Amino acid sequence: MMRSMTGYGSSIVKCGNGEVTIEVKAVNHRFLELQVKLPHALLFVENAIRKQVRDIVQRGKMDVSLYLEEATTTKRVLTLDEQLLDQYKQAADVIKEKLGNDSPLDINAILLDGHITQVEEVSSVNWTDEEESIQQGIKEALSSFDSMRETEGQYLQKDMRIWLQKILECCNDIEKVAPKLIDRYREKIEGRMRTYTKGQLDMDESRILTEIAILTEKMDIGExxxxxxxxxxxxxxxxxxxxxxxRRLDFLLQEMNREVNTIGSKAADSFIRQHVVEMKGFLEKLKEQVQNVE
Incomplete structure (x- = not known):
């Protein structure tokens, strides 16, 4: 089933004292461009998200976002990099020895040093224990997203078939008048020869037929x-x-547009050229729709 590149899906996963809201959305893009936005506590599911997306999506600019809400307040924990602190102390000892400076290390400065001490928020929920539920929620959000793409794809498909039918109708109309053009060419050639000879010379029938054959070959649009x-x-x-x-449809439209241009350049007839203009309009409609197709 044909799918659109644009779509939206979401789901909510309740886990213990919290819940995870999952949102998936996509817009048109030539290739697959995926951006995953996760809170720190859920980074462990990123690879699973990317795999699930690539299993169902081949083109589009996608955003997958997970939002975390907890019923209980997260704890803030101070961490200390003791190895780095030891290196600071060793450096201070070297400075004292070289410069004879007995000033002690400034404890306040060390505590404010973002390299040595860090304050981290620790979740009250062990989210890794909820991985299976979260992955199921991701699957549901992607399923909802894909369902929307299929629905929009059906509308695009229906619309495209209308324009394709109109193109076929134009081809049929052109095909009906194309044979009559030969008779018109013959009349024009005979008329011009009478004008040039002022009716004094007999016209060579074989010469006329040759000229018509050459012109017909140049202006034949049957192929x-x-x-x-x-x-x-x-x-x-x-x-x-x-x-x-x-991508296949886009390439096919380029070929169709090339054929229409050739028909327009070959056929010196206002009726055919009018239909050529109409077909170009229908092809443009198809091109606009193809930009939305995966």
Missing amino acids: ELVRMRAHVSQYEHYLKQDEAIG
Whole structure:
């Protein structure tokens, strides 16, 4: 099933005295760009999040955020780097010996030194014990996110089929008038030859047919119409695939646009050129929609 790159999903996991809120959101992007935002206490689930995301998402700019709320107040604990403190003391002893300075170390300065002492918040909940529940919550949020992408993908698919049908209708209309262009070319050539010769010379029928054949070959759009129909059929085939198809559709639209431009340049007819303009508009609509497809 075709999916959109944009989507949102969320879930809430209750764990003991706290809860974890999980939010997943994504917007369009050429490649997969994943940003995971976690509180310090939940850093241990980052790898699991990245793996779960890559299992279901191939393109898009994604943000996965986990928010932590605890019913009890977290504790603040002072930690001391004793090895670093010993090195400070050794350095002070060397300074005293070299300079003869007997001033003691400033304890207050040491306590305020962020390299030696640090204040950390310690959670009252052992979140590693809740890893299984948290991972299940992540799975639920991603499932909700993916469901939204599928729903939006269905709307995109329906809209695309409308524009594809209109392109086929234009091809059919052009194909109906294309054979009549040969008769018009013949009349124009005969008229110009009469004008140039002022009706004094007999016109060589074989020469006229040769000129018409050359012109017809230059202005023949039959192959372009066949390829356009083939591209539309291939587009429809991709829409039925249960995988990322955005890049394939984008490439196919480039090919379709190339065929339309060729039809417009070959066919010197206002009716055909009008349909060429319409097809370009339909292709532009498809291109806008493809930007949202994974």
